[in-house]
Amino acid sequence: MVNESKKTMKKGYAPEEVEAKWYAYWEQNKLFAASEQSGQKPFSIVIPPPNVTGVLHMGHSLNITLQDILCRYRRLRGDNVLWMPGTDHAGIATQNVVEKNLALQDTSRHQIGRRKFVEAVWDWRRKYGDAIINQLKSLGASCDWDRERFTMDEGLSRAVRKVFVELYEAGLIYRGNYIINWCPRCQTALAELEVEHEEENGHIYYVHYPLTEAGDGPIVATTRPETMLGDTAVAVHPEDDRFRHLHGRSVVLPLTEREIPVITDSYVDISFGTGALKITPAHDPNDFEIGKIHELPSVRVIGEDGCMTEAAGEKYRGLDRFECRRVVVQDLKDNGLLQKIEDYRHSVGHCYRCQTLVEPNLSKQWFVKTRPLAEQAVKAVENSETKIVPEKWRNDYFKWMEDIRDWCISRQIWWGHPIPAWTCADCGKLIVSFEDPKTCPACGSGQLEQDPDVLDTWFSSALWPFSTMGWPDQTRLLETFYPTSVLVTGFDILFFWVARMMMMGCHFMDEVPFRDVYVHALVRDENGKKMSKSSGNVIDPMVIIEKYGTDALRFTLSAFAAQGRDIKLSEKRIEGYRNFINKLWNAARLTLMHVTQAPGGIDLSTSGLADRWMLSRLKTVANRVAEAIDGYHFNIAANEIYQFVWHEFCDWYLEAAKPALYGKWGEGRQQAALKVSWRVLHDTLILLHPFIPFVTEEIWHLLPGTEGSIMKAVYPSDAAGFDQLPNDPAAEADMALLMEVINGIRNIRGEMNIPPASNLDALVQTDSARHQSLIKNNKALVSNLARLDSLSIEPAGEKPKATATAIVDDLVISVYLKGVIDFARETQRLEKEIAKLDKEIQALLKKLENDDFLSKAPADVIEKARSQYDEYVEKQEKLVNNLDKIKSISEYQ
RNA sequence: GGGCGGAUAGCUCAGGUGGGAGAGCGGCGGCCUUACAAGCCGUAGGUCACAGGUUCGAGCCCUGUUCCGCCUACCA
Numbered sequence: 001m002v003n004e005s006k007k008t009m010k011k012g013y014a015p016e017e018v019e020a021k022w023y024a025y026w027e028q029n030k031l032f033a034a035s036e037q038s039g040q041k042p043f044s045i046v047i048p049p050p051n052v053t054g055v056l057h058m059g060h061s062l063n064i065t066l067q068d069i070l071c072r073y074r075r076l077r078g079d080n081v082l083w084m085p086g087t088d089h090a091g092i093a094t095q096n097v098v099e100k101n102l103a104l105q106d107t108s109r110h111q112i113g114r115r116k117f118v119e120a121v122w123d124w125r126r127k128y129g130d131a132i133i134n135q136l137k138s139l140g141a142s143c144d145w146d147r148e149r150f151t152m153d154e155g156l157s158r159a160v161r162k163v164f165v166e167l168y169e170a171g172l173i174y175r176g177n178y179i180i181n182w183c184p185r186c187q188t189a190l191a192e193l194e195v196e197h198e199e200e201n202g203h204i205y206y207v208h209y210p211l212t213e214a215g216d217g218p219i220v221a222t223t224r225p226e227t228m229l230g231d232t233a234v235a236v237h238p239e240d241d242r243f244r245h246l247h248g249r250s251v252v253l254p255l256t257e258r259e260i261p262v263i264t265d266s267y268v269d270i271s272f273g274t275g276a277l278k279i280t281p282a283h284d285p286n287d288f289e290i291g292k293i294h295e296l297p298s299v300r301v302i303g304e305d306g307c308m309t310e311a312a313g314e315k316y317r318g319l320d321r322f323e324c325r326r327v328v329v330q331d332l333k334d335n336g337l338l339q340k341i342e343d344y345r346h347s348v349g350h351c352y353r354c355q356t357l358v359e360p361n362l363s364k365q366w367f368v369k370t371r372p373l374a375e376q377a378v379k380a381v382e383n384s385e386t387k388i389v390p391e392k393w394r395n396d397y398f399k400w401m402e403d404i405r406d407w408c409i410s411r412q413i414w415w416g417h418p419i420p421a422w423t424c425a426d427c428g429k430l431i432v433s434f435e436d437p438k439t440c441p442a443c444g445s446g447q448l449e450q451d452p453d454v455l456d457t458w459f460s461s462a463l464w465p466f467s468t469m470g471w472p473d474q475t476r477l478l479e480t481f482y483p484t485s486v487l488v489t490g491f492d493i494l495f496f497w498v499a500r501m502m503m504m505g506c507h508f509m510d511e512v513p514f515r516d517v518y519v520h521a522l523v524r525d526e527n528g529k530k531m532s533k534s535s536g537n538v539i540d541p542m543v544i545i546e547k548y549g550t551d552a553l554r555f556t557l558s559a560f561a562a563q564g565r566d567i568k569l570s571e572k573r574i575e576g577y578r579n580f581i582n583k584l585w586n587a588a589r590l591t592l593m594h595v596t597q598a599p600g601g602i603d604l605s606t607s608g609l610a611d612r613w614m615l616s617r618l619k620t621v622a623n624r625v626a627e628a629i630d631g632y633h634f635n636i637a638a639n640e641i642y643q644f645v646w647h648e649f650c651d652w653y654l655e656a657a658k659p660a661l662y663g664k665w666g667e668g669r670q671q672a673a674l675k676v677s678w679r680v681l682h683d684t685l686i687l688l689h690p691f692i693p694f695v696t697e698e699i700w701h702l703l704p705g706t707e708g709s710i711m712k713a714v715y716p717s718d719a720a721g722f723d724q725l726p727n728d729p730a731a732e733a734d735m736a737l738l739m740e741v742i743n744g745i746r747n748i749r750g751e752m753n754i755p756p757a758s759n760l761d762a763l764v765q766t767d768s769a770r771h772q773s774l775i776k777n778n779k780a781l782v783s784n785l786a787r788l789d790s791l792s793i794e795p796a797g798e799k800p801k802a803t804a805t806a807i808v809d810d811l812v813i814s815v816y817l818k819g820v821i822d823f824a825r826e827t828q829r830l831e832k833e834i835a836k837l838d839k840e841i842q843a844l845l846k847k848l849e850n851d852d853f854l855s856k857a858p859a860d861v862i863e864k865a866r867s868q869y870d871e872y873v874e875k876q877e878k879l880v881n882n883l884d885k886i887k888s889i890s891e892y893q
Numbered sequence: 894g895g896g897c898g899g900a901u902a903g904c905u906c907a908g909g910u911g912g913g914a915g916a917g918c919g920g921c922g923g924c925c926u927u928a929c930a931a932g933c934c935g936u937a938g939g940u941c942a943c944a945g946g947u948u949c950g951a952g953c954c955c956u957g958u959u960c961c962g963c964c965u966a967c968c969a
Contacts, residue, residue: 009928011928011929012929012931013929013931197965197966204969220969221969222969223969224969267967267968268968268969269968269969271968272968272969273968273969274969276969277968277969278969284967284969285967286967286968286969287967287969289967346968346969347966392897392898395896395897396896396897396964396965399896399965400964400965403965403966491963491964522963559917560905560906562906562907564898565898565899565906566962566963568905568906570905570918572904572905572918572919573905573917573918575918575931576917576918576931577917578931579929579931579932580931581931582929582931582932583928583929583931583932585928585929586928586929586931586932587928587929588928589928589929590928590929591928592928593928635906635907636907639907639916639917642916642917643916650928650929651933654928655933658927658928662927743935746934746935747934747935747936749923749934749935750922750923750934750935750936751922751935751936753922753923754923755923755924756923756924756926756933756934757924757926787926840913843913844913847912847913847949847950850949850950851949852948852949852950853912853949853950854949855949856948856949856950857912857949857950858912861912861950864912865912
């Protein structure tokens with residue numbers, strides 16, 4: 001049905017009444033659905049899956065808004081768009097949440113056992129897993145929800161298994177005993193990336209290690225005295241003369257009875273500390289390496305719970321690692337072995353999930369051999385199969401890939417993808433297999449035990465671009481939409497996620513996972529601080545949405561999303577853009593007061609200058625907005641259209657068109673104004689829809705001549721007849737001149753303190769025939785916007801007395817001041833203007849008097865400077881002329 | 894230790910390839926003008942961090958300095 005005059009609009013836009021309605025409408029009408037097969041150009045994005053435990057924060061809001069802009073924009077441009085949504089199972093985080101719940105019920109995962117625990121997690125996920133998804137929906141996210149995926153889904157789990165087995169068979173996954181980062185609270189290994197380093201105030205302890213025989217032993221410096229219980233050597237540099245006498249000798253490890261050797265290794269830095277380094281292979285990655293080279297034993301003195309082990313000795317066994325440090329230090333003091341303690345600032349690793357101090361610990365884990373995978377992933381970016389935007393992130397990507405270390409992928413938790421590896425209890429054979437094995441292929445035993453560990457969540461996230469599309473099956477979806485068009489993400493997970501997807505995509509699909517990676521900024525608070533619960537500076541998007549509406553939030557984020565710069569957000573800014581939404585609403589309200597049925601095509605024969613100007617501007621803006629989005633310049637697109645809607649359409653066009661709309665200028669002009677305002681509103685809504693989907697959909701349905709959802713509209717640049725829109729530089733120039741004339745008169749009104757209500761008489765003097773007719777033809781327009789009773793046009797000549805003056809180009813504008821003109825005020829006004837011009841003129845003169853400039857600068861630049869100079873001088877002369885007149889008149893008074 | 898980014902109006906920020914700086918908010922003055930006071934009209938604010946250099950010409954290019962961020966690193 002084509003809408004006739006629909007209904008009257010409220011005075012102010014009320015988002016809360018509108019948003020839920022349209023979201024439901026879009027979903028019900030399947031407007032977000034991608035077709036697996038279509039003749040349209042495919043465009044695809046996979047969502048960065050939020051944690052199931054997650055709560056929507058501003059980072060998500062920005063991320064989702066930008067993706068939604070791209071998806072809605074591409075749909076409007078006629079593409080077949082797939083936005084693949086889903087969540088990830090967030091192994092450690094989710095397990096933590098469920099464990100906390102169990103603790104509230106006075107039980108624990110160990111008490112209820114693994115099977116029941118995993119069931120409890122699934123229960124939790126069924127109950128609460130949709131929370132973040134619903135929040136994404138309230139942001140307006142136009143994901144294809146029927147395809148929603150979860151990293152623990154059957155299909156994705158199959159992909160994980162297949163990848164694990166194939167990498168293992170290719171020698172790219174191995175298991176081994178290495179130093180890893182252990183979180184004693186989460187009770188699991190962490191990958192290097194999952195450790196956050198922070199500078200902390202600590203101490204450095206100087207400990208005397210006595211020789212077994214007579215003579216002075218070395219002083220060893222350490223920040224972690226409790227680990228000395230696990231020392232298996234002291235190392236010195238082979239060239240260090242201070243310690244030559246120690247080569248080949250042994251020391252007694254204080255607080256224990258153990259003898260440990262003094263070894264030499266050039267790893268030791270002679271200039272640091274005392275030059276003697278204690279070696280603890282089980283609790284320090286470097287010491288581990290040195291231990292391997294020198295075939296030293298490893299003594300694990302700290303256990304998985306962060307408490308000292310049996311090996312730490314009777315006295316220390318069972319002590320918490322921090323408590324143990326205090327005891328060890330005290331004991332060293334008591335034995336006279338502690339030489340001194342110094343303050344020391346050093347960086348310490350913390351678990352990225354729970355902030356607990358991580359403990360480097362020796363442990364048997366699974367690793368991905370990343371180097372070969374990284375090589376392909378680097379190549380793909382080098383030759384631009386994948387483009388990273390903004391480009392500066394390329395270097396970070398390359399650097400990280402070049403320094404990449406093997407990736408520890410096993411986690412000692414229960415919630416996650418089980419590792420498809422079994423050990424034969426009888427012969428010890430390790431079996432890695434896609435299908436669960438029944439018997440040992442080596443000895444035929446049926447006693448097989450599956451590895452109890454699960455895989456790092458990021459291991460499954462790394463497969464997201466293809467696992468969500470059905471891989472390992474060769475689906476139509478994959479065929480249509482892989483590689484995806486663009487990945488939109490924050491730089492904080494460039495390595496965690498993007499780099500790993502690149503590795504897995506290149507390896508398993510022989511094709512990059514995405515053509516573009518758009519890396520956006522972080523959202524910070526108004527002081528530039530990272531928003532965090534602990535600092536209490538979090539702006540909750542849901543609260544903002546409730547208060548200002550989703551569109552306001554989205555438009556704010558877009559308008560501030562300049563490439564490569566963080567967004568500092570404050571409510572004040574959101575309020576400003578809420579006002580913009582309301583402005584748009586009211587522009588529609590005014591338009592729809594007059595446009596009550598769909599006007600036909602645009603007929604320029606009865607149009608006015610403002611009409612032609614507006615259409616010309618519309619065309620330019622539509623192209624610019626599209627161009628900006630294509631280049632991921634969301635802020636430019638948003639600002640371009642903001643400026644256009646508010647300061648051109650509303651401030652100038654609608655104001656100029658009012659008399660025409662009210663029929664004061666006759667049928668023809670009225671028709672033209674109706675058509676143009678309809679057209680501008682119509683096209684503007686489409687341009688704005690990707691940014692502010694709700695209000696645009698609402699107005700769309702109120703706009704006569706539209707049918708169905710705005711999501712089905714054709715983008716202005718693609719619409720039939722777009723090319724016919726006038727690109728009219730003459731109209732733009734003429735309109736610009738008239739605007740200046742109007743501004744000149746308004747300035748007089750403002751500066752001379754003339755009440756807006758009183759209408760004025762004005763005279764324009766010029767010898768230019770073109771300008772004379774321009775003013776004549778647009779007398780009504782100027783009079784209306786400048787609030788004039790009369791406007792007369794004359795050739796240049798004597799300026800009337802008792803008038804205030806404005807100069808525009810060659811036009812001398814005189815405003816008759818009823819009653820007594822305030823000469824002092826007008827003098828002041830003119831002097832100010834003259835002084836301003838003087839500055840410009842001096843600057844130009846300096847240039848034009850410079851021979852170097854005249855001989856070396858390009859001709860067009862010189863020409864521009866000359867004409868500008870002439871213009872300013874002429875204008876100034878006229879102003880001076882008028883100033884003189886004012887002065888002479890005022891003297892007679 | 895290495896790397897990257899930033900410093901522009903009171904505040905927050907824009908300023909493709911160098912031709913004399915813009916917006917929003919805030920300030921000030923005036924308006925309830927029949928779409929909007931979440932508004933309208935007018936207006937004032939800047940040696941573009943500092944010091945050099947290249948150039949006829951630098952916010953933009955080069956060098957150095959200062960002050961902030963961020964990333965990264967195994968110096969005990």
